[in-house]
Amino acid sequence: MYQGVVEIQFDAVDYESVSFDATAAVGLTATKVRPAAKHSRRSAFLTFETGGVNVRYRYDGTDPTTSEGHLLVDGSSMLLQGERNISRLRFILAATGAGIVKVTYHA
Numbered sequence: 001m002y003q004g005v006v007e008i009q010f011d012a013v014d015y016e017s018v019s020f021d022a023t024a025a026v027g028l029t030a031t032k033v034r035p036a037a038k039h040s041r042r043s044a045f046l047t048f049e050t051g052g053v054n055v056r057y058r059y060d061g062t063d064p065t066t067s068e069g070h071l072l073v074d075g076s077s078m079l080l081q082g083e084r085n086i087s088r089l090r091f092i093l094a095a096t097g098a099g100i101v102k103v104t105y106h107a
Helices: 083-088
Strands: 012-020 043-049 055-058 070-072 077-081 090-093 099-106
Touching (some): 012 090
Antiparallel strands (some): 012 099, 043 077, 043 099
């Protein structure tokens, strides 16, 4: 795999942008993660746009804080697999600012 290239083996079925900041941890939209339709979410590709502010995230069902959780830098991307992991993902900015996560869901 080349730097900046992500190999995805599932079909893209939905997309969303979620705004967030440092005031409270947020997750993805429940109806996007677990839609009424028959397509379960096998993976989600996420890119974080945060204006230079780091992101903290967890996907174990616990909210991250501005100082606790896995660290991502502005412009990072991740491929999260498994509907349970996707549904439990929570993120927060590590400092004052505004961020957007762009998400493509795969079935």
